[in-house]
Amino acid sequence: MSLSLSENSSTPAQGLQLPPLSLYVHVPWCVRKCPYCDFNSHKADGVIPEELYVEALLQDLISELPAVQGRELQSIFIGGGTPSLLSPDAYQTLFDGMRQHLRFADDIEITMEANPGTFEQERFNGFRKTGINRLSIGVQSFHDSCLQELGRIHSGGEAIKAVAMARAAGFDNINLDLMHGLPGQDEAMAMADLQQAIELKPDHLSWYQLTIEPNTVFWSKPPTLPEDETLWSIQEEGQKLLAEHGLQQYEISAYSRTGRQSRHNLNYWQFGDFIGIGAGAHGKVTDLKRGVIYRNWKTRQPTAYLEAGKLIKEKPFQAGVRELETDELPLEFMMNALRLNQGIEAHLYSERTGLELSDIQFAISKLKSQELLADDNRRIQPTERGSLFLNELLEHFCS
Incomplete structure (x- = not known):
């Protein structure tokens, strides 16, 4: 237990304000479940019941x-x-149904994840016409041998073609998902992947190391991954290469061109609110009237989710809900905010938790003295060293 926090923390609500609101929509079906994937995804057997799901x-x-x-x-x-x-x-x-119940901001960002398979490429024009204005393409690697190890169903060539077709369909805001530290991958292969991604001129790049998660095939049958020294070298050289080509790191695994940061993810990291709909979706909401913040989650299995709509109860799709306790909020806030290289404006701590900044001032001062937080009273921002030791930094905000 950390002794960094005040023993007499404020009760949330006094300074609490409504943050910006986002919406997450989960589509649970895949052609095939990848061995590294721990998301709520299920192999699509037969025709997807899309009308019922919508x-x-x-x-x-x-x-x-x-x-x-x-x-x-x-x-x-x-x-x-x-x-x-x-x-x-x-x-x-x-989207037509959503607009009957919600107001969309004039400049709303609507992102859809897409895989580079030929079947999906043919639909890019149609997706753009619906109002989807940002595409996140799951490339993962351009090396066919690595893609096979990852259980992906596309080739490196199809990934390159997918980006070209997305541009032709009118998408001017494209993210590429790219992993490194893959089975059978050496430093030269990882850097070649990154160079190929850069040559496709993405507006945003999610570049992150493969991690082995519980409840995956890789967890039960671990593949051989590169040594730590190789992983560190890939990270260092990759960050230099990305910066040289105008893709600036603004979050642990997110790089973008100027003005192309993911607005949706920024809202997560700045402790904004988001509603989650769909099988297994999660949400985080500020209830201003009650002065509480809660997280909820939905029924995971697609069949059960489709059946839930027939239930006669207030929230038929909800599988669980939990109010965040006062002593949880400092860590909950910091786990998100300190992922950002620029951190977060200090006043947002009170506005988005309802707690006084003075409650964590001792922790902040101590971390500044250790050069883990920047010496700036207007922002709560990790130093370069702080970003490298984020888990150690976050321990100071545990109750």
Whole structure:
């Protein structure tokens, strides 16, 4: 237990304000489950019941409307699974239904994850016409041998073609998901992957190391991964290469061109609110009237989720809900905010937790003296050293 926090923390609510609101939509189906994936994804056997699923999503959204509290949506992120397995018509119906209940910001960012398989590429034009204006393409690697090890169903060539087709469809805001530290990958291969990604001129790059998560095939049958020394070298050289080509790191694994940071993810990291709809989706909401912040999550299994809409109860799709305790909030806030290289404006701590900044001032001062936080009273920002020892830094905000 850390002794860094004040023993007499404030009760949330006094300074609490409503943060920006985002929406997460989960599509749980994939063509095949990848051995490293721990997300709520399920192999699609036969035809996906997309009409029924969209109907359920809209029912789910209606049950969440009290959480909106008069706000307009700043961003929508459609993740999975493989969201590009649903048709453009399905998304048009979904967005039309959403607009009957919610106000979209004029400059709303709507992101959809897509895989580079040929089947999805043919739909890019249709996706763009629905209002989806940001595409996140799951490349992972351009080496076919690495893709095979990862259980991916596309080739490196198809990934390159997918980006070209997305541009041709009118997408001017594209993220590429790229991993390193893969089975059978050496430093030269990792850097070649990164160079190829750079040559495709993405607006944003999510570049991160493969980690082995519980409840995955890789967890039960671990592959041989590169040594730590190789991983460190890849990280160092990769960051230099990205910076040289105008992709600036703004979060632990996120790099972007100027003005192209993911607005949806920034809202997560700045402790904003988000509603989650879909099988297994999670949400985080500030209830201003009650002065509490809560997290909730939805039924995970697609079949059970589709059946939930028939239940006669207030929130039929909700599998669980939990109010965050006062002593949890400092760590909850910092786990998100300190992922950002620039940190967060100090006043947002009180506005988004309802707690006084003075409650954690001892911890902040101590971390500044250790050069883990920047010496700036207007921001709570990790130093370069602090970002390297983030877990150690966060321990100071545990109750």
